[in-house]
Amino acid sequence: MQSDDRRLTARWTRREFVRGAAGVVALPHLPQAVVAAPSRQFAYVASGGGSLDVFSLRGDVWTRTQRVPSPAPACVLLSPAQRTLYVANEVDVHEGLPRGTVEAFHVDPFDGRLSLLGRQPLSLSATHPRHMALSPDGKLLAVAAYGGAIYNLFPISGDGSLGQPSSIFKQTGCGPNAQSQASAHPHTLLFDASGRHLLSSDFGSDRMSVFAVEGGRLQRPIQRATCEGSGPGACALHPAVSVFYTWHELESTLVCYRYDGVSGTIGDTIQRLSFPAASLHALALHPSGRMLYTSQGNRNGLRTWHVDARDGRLTPSRVVLLGEATPTHITATPDGESIFILDGLRGSIYKVTADRMTGELHCKAEVAVVNEPKSIALKTI
Amino acid sequence: MAIKITRTDPRYPMLCRSRNLRWDGNQAEAVAEIELCETAEQAAEALQRIVNAGMRPTIRSGGHCYEDFVVNNPGGAILDLSLLKSVSLPGDGTRYRISPGQELGEVYIDLYKRRGVTIPGGSCYEVGAGGHISGGGYGVLSRLHGLTIDWLSAVEILTVDGKGHVELRRIDKDHDPDLFRACRGGGGGNFGVITGFLFDRLPVAPVEVVNAHLSFDWATMTEDNFAAIVMAFGDYFAKRGSEPDTWGLFAALGLTHASSGRFSVSLQFCNPDGSCDDLKPVEEFLDLFQAFGPLETRASAAAGEKRFAQRRPGARETLGQYSIDRLLWLEATIGDSGGGHSGRAAYKSCYMKQNFARAEAKCIYKQLTRTVPGVDLRGSVMAVDSYGGAVNAKGMADATSVWQRSSIMKVQFQQYWDRPEEDAGRLQWMREFYTDLYSQQVDAKYAGAPYPNEYYEGCYINYPDCDMLAYAFWPQLYYGTHDLYPFLQQVKRRYDSNNIFHHKMSIRA
Numbered sequence: 001m002q003s004d005d006r007r008l009t010a011r012w013t014r015r016e017f018v019r020g021a022a023g024v025v026a027l028p029h030l031p032q033a034v035v036a037a038p039s040r041q042f043a044y045v046a047s048g049g050g051s052l053d054v055f056s057l058r059g060d061v062w063t064r065t066q067r068v069p070s071p072a073p074a075c076v077l078l079s080p081a082q083r084t085l086y087v088a089n090e091v092d093v094h095e096g097l098p099r100g101t102v103e104a105f106h107v108d109p110f111d112g113r114l115s116l117l118g119r120q121p122l123s124l125s126a127t128h129p130r131h132m133a134l135s136p137d138g139k140l141l142a143v144a145a146y147g148g149a150i151y152n153l154f155p156i157s158g159d160g161s162l163g164q165p166s167s168i169f170k171q172t173g174c175g176p177n178a179q180s181q182a183s184a185h186p187h188t189l190l191f192d193a194s195g196r197h198l199l200s201s202d203f204g205s206d207r208m209s210v211f212a213v214e215g216g217r218l219q220r221p222i223q224r225a226t227c228e229g230s231g232p233g234a235c236a237l238h239p240a241v242s243v244f245y246t247w248h249e250l251e252s253t254l255v256c257y258r259y260d261g262v263s264g265t266i267g268d269t270i271q272r273l274s275f276p277a278a279s280l281h282a283l284a285l286h287p288s289g290r291m292l293y294t295s296q297g298n299r300n301g302l303r304t305w306h307v308d309a310r311d312g313r314l315t316p317s318r319v320v321l322l323g324e325a326t327p328t329h330i331t332a333t334p335d336g337e338s339i340f341i342l343d344g345l346r347g348s349i350y351k352v353t354a355d356r357m358t359g360e361l362h363c364k365a366e367v368a369v370v371n372e373p374k375s376i377a378l379k380t381i
Numbered sequence: 382m383a384i385k386i387t388r389t390d391p392r393y394p395m396l397c398r399s400r401n402l403r404w405d406g407n408q409a410e411a412v413a414e415i416e417l418c419e420t421a422e423q424a425a426e427a428l429q430r431i432v433n434a435g436m437r438p439t440i441r442s443g444g445h446c447y448e449d450f451v452v453n454n455p456g457g458a459i460l461d462l463s464l465l466k467s468v469s470l471p472g473d474g475t476r477y478r479i480s481p482g483q484e485l486g487e488v489y490i491d492l493y494k495r496r497g498v499t500i501p502g503g504s505c506y507e508v509g510a511g512g513h514i515s516g517g518g519y520g521v522l523s524r525l526h527g528l529t530i531d532w533l534s535a536v537e538i539l540t541v542d543g544k545g546h547v548e549l550r551r552i553d554k555d556h557d558p559d560l561f562r563a564c565r566g567g568g569g570g571n572f573g574v575i576t577g578f579l580f581d582r583l584p585v586a587p588v589e590v591v592n593a594h595l596s597f598d599w600a601t602m603t604e605d606n607f608a609a610i611v612m613a614f615g616d617y618f619a620k621r622g623s624e625p626d627t628w629g630l631f632a633a634l635g636l637t638h639a640s641s642g643r644f645s646v647s648l649q650f651c652n653p654d655g656s657c658d659d660l661k662p663v664e665e666f667l668d669l670f671q672a673f674g675p676l677e678t679r680a681s682a683a684a685g686e687k688r689f690a691q692r693r694p695g696a697r698e699t700l701g702q703y704s705i706d707r708l709l710w711l712e713a714t715i716g717d718s719g720g721g722h723s724g725r726a727a728y729k730s731c732y733m734k735q736n737f738a739r740a741e742a743k744c745i746y747k748q749l750t751r752t753v754p755g756v757d758l759r760g761s762v763m764a765v766d767s768y769g770g771a772v773n774a775k776g777m778a779d780a781t782s783v784w785q786r787s788s789i790m791k792v793q794f795q796q797y798w799d800r801p802e803e804d805a806g807r808l809q810w811m812r813e814f815y816t817d818l819y820s821q822q823v824d825a826k827y828a829g830a831p832y833p834n835e836y837y838e839g840c841y842i843n844y845p846d847c848d849m850l851a852y853a854f855w856p857q858l859y860y861g862t863h864d865l866y867p868f869l870q871q872v873k874r875r876y877d878s879n880n881i882f883h884h885k886m887s888i889r890a
Contacts, residue, residue: 096850098889123455124437125883149879164409168456169435172879174543183543183879220434 042112042379043340044085045349046073048372052087052105054112055368057378060351062368068114070103074130076377080138083107084160085114085377092127092147100129100145102154104162112379120162125170126150133189133198140166140216142198144186149173149204151186151211153218167217173205176229177250181205187233197264201232201246208232208246208257210264224266227251236285236292243270243312245292247283252276254283254294256312271313284330284339291317291359293339295327302327302341302352304361320361322350332359333378342373349373383427384417384464396461397452403725403804404449412439412452415459420467421549421576424460425539428574429547431458432881439884440570442481443509447728448845450570450884460574462511467577468495471551475534477580481511485520492583499586501526501771503631503649514578515569516843517783519791521631521649524622524770526584530565530781531774537577538564541881549576563872566783568842568859570884571869572876587629587655593667595646595675599639599750606673608742611636611765613669614646615736618767618789627662628770629653636765638758639750646670725801727808729794729815729846731831732768732785732838740821748814756806760797763814765790782869784861785838793844812848827854833862845886859886 041057042065052073054066074090087103094101099122105114122129128147134140141154141162153167175181185204191213192199198211198218206228209221226232231250237259238245244259244266252275258267275296282295285307292305292314304317328344336356342349349368352361386392396415399405413436416427431438437457439450444463451459465482468491477496479488486506492498503521505513518529526532535553538560542548550573552561563572597610614634621627632648650663737745745763752758768791778786796811798804820828822836830852831837839858840849849855860866866888873880873890880890 096847096855097885098883124885125880165455168437170432170437170879170881171435172432172541172545172881174878182874218435 044076044377045370045373046076046087046375047370048374052114053370054114056112060365060367066113073374075132075375077132077134078377078379079134079160082379082381083109086132086141088129088132088143090128090130094121097124099124099126102129102141102143102162104160106160107379117161120154122152123150123165123168126152131188133191135191136193136195140213142189144189144200146185146187149184149186151218153216155216169218171202171205173202173207175204175206175231181231188235190235190237192237192261193239194261197261199237199244201235203231203233203249206230206232208266210266212264222265234283236283238285238312239289241289241309241312245283256314270311273314282327282330284332286332286354286359287334287336288357288359293330295330320352320364325350329375331376333380335380340376342376344372344374347371347373383423386415386417399449399452400444400723401447401726404452407453410453410455412454412459413456415461417461417464419464421537424462424465424574424576425547425549427460428539432541432545432547438881440574442511443484443507445508446512448847448885463509465576475579475581477583479510479514479578481509481575483510484508485510485513493586497586498583500529500583502529510578511575512569515564515575517566523772524628524631524767525653527771527774527777528783530783531777532580532583533565533578534581535579536561536564536575538573538575540573540876541879543878559872560876562780563782563869565781567869570882571888572872572882585655587651589657590649590651591657591660591663593648593663595667595670596643597673598676599642599644604743604746607746608739610670610673611737611742611745614765615790617666617669618769619736622767622769622789625653630662630666630767632666632767634765636745636749636763638761641759643676724797724799725804727796727811728844730841730844731792731819732788732841733790733792734787734838735836738822741818744818744821748817753806753810756810757803758810762795764793764795782865784865788838791841830858833857847885850885
């Protein structure tokens, strides 16, 4: 349980400083001189240390330019125009009430610096928000509160700030695993390309849901039960083929479901891939839709999967080894040229170069060290 | 099928309202619907629909919740039990049933006329039984007969299981005994929807009572006299009041702000056998105050008489040269009897284990005579009720969820006003008063609240005060420092694992 009552501190630790410096020095081919031309690429990292770390990017050289206090940031998202950063604060109490919060930050278009637009509380009992999704038009922010099992939909005004929740949905359910499935736990949220449907996985109730989004409100969802005790978690939606990928954490399976974007239903299982009992930490799809990336735990590196363009089925490609790293979060940049891998345990952030057309991975480098990185967003415009 | 009231229904503006107008009129926080239920079956069906729809249910019986635990439920649904008034018995030997929608006045009348018994209440006639009993059920006869939940034999309650299915349970000391204990004073809106309170026995109603009333003039009141009056009241209940022949004495010290002109002592009394044959305790109690020159001594209308009648503000309009009042139909027709309002209001509470210390009495005097420029403090009262007697019977703390069983007085701070623009000044004064008073005899780390210690037993959950949420130790104020709150959290996890029932001060598991 984390409360935001404590005073926020945003100090750099000696370990981060030393490791960060060492990491930069150790990488080959890095320009050592300070470059005069300003960077227009910035990365925003949610740190378990209670801050947002802003990095200016020049190739594989990341320079931290700002550290902003933020209570327990768990997920960061940039608006489509990349002018606003949204942050889910994974707290269970805000101003004495049981609820999490979301923050909106204005992103300076020139130096990438953040300035707080506002902090908006979630509805009552919506605690520990961990995941969010932005509608394609950038007008709605959906938030999944893992703790309170509540979805909130926030309207976004012209300046990027958030209004009060326009829609609240309480998820109810449980699974057979008394330890981790005593109640519903919304895990991951995704809008489909049309923006008319919001898809979610629920780890606690073994269920996936598709909400119709109409007039800024979540309509009662069409729900699809998964195997009892499977614990659906990280998921991804293919941009072209109607396939929804979900990692079932408790049964260690990666399942490809048919998705009907017209009716908003998750249908038959196309493929089920089982793995040795090991917790998968992350899953991401390349923007081309031709490659899926998964991580299965400590020292197993990053596994890549070819995606069949006809039916979305997966075939194993290769494994990118990352030494001691345990990837806990994977993000593909919108342009498809890079994959960022966060090691939440060791604090490392890796960048892997990707072929923008195929998603095939090439060079990798450790680019930054952050205390417990949890989520990353990249500004490229 | 429950009666479903949606925003397009002409009854919606009336039924979505709060009695406390501080919580009224915020459309962004308003419920989407109200489900009026006449039977437990209707309540079960409506609750299932609400849960399936992903809405948050809040529960209303009489609608007297001090805070916004019911009406501020954006997009949610109020499960309104005010029509659930059945007194039919289950046929299993249970002798009495109270339904949550019955108002206390109806309960008194029904039990008295049918059986000659009563619950240990006696005032607050329009308060719904559902919330009143869920939080303990304390009233004018509590010193004589304990709390209503002390008499409770079984409860019928709708719970929602982990899968989201509504089920009706009949719980007692042998069936779901943990949930039964939690329902004996743990507070409303925590575990499920109570549809019936069942009793194997209840106390016999008194044959007669006497009421008396004293008032004192603020204009001539000195700090010394004020302290002496307050401490005489407290001293009586710390000493003489512990003797059983006085347990039929309920007294209330109504410490109004000096701008109100007077403050008062009221009492109701009967002998332990329900007669008024021996009035010596009344006389000796009233004698305590004669030295301080009460303005008048009279019989009051009732010990629990309404202290402040209010009319909804903002109703007056002009129509050309004429003044008119705009009122909702039911309010205009039957006023407060139909679930009207109490104006704008704020409340705080404290259980006291000992008489007032002199420093406390002086602090109260200072705050009640303090004026704040531009702030009208009429309508403010620190109501000190007698407590103890049968309430403090051994063993009931462990059998119920009311742990405060050592107190001799129970304090309720109340404030009533009309205009929204008065909110800030009045609330600030009230908070400063309370903080000042409860920083005198508590450890510095708990300053500002009556944290349980040798002087205080925290606060009453049926007088909820969200200001206390500023303190991380708020659960200890309401549920004590021992194992009660962890127990209630365990019950919450077991019977409401999805936290379907929640409000700002509900049990946080």
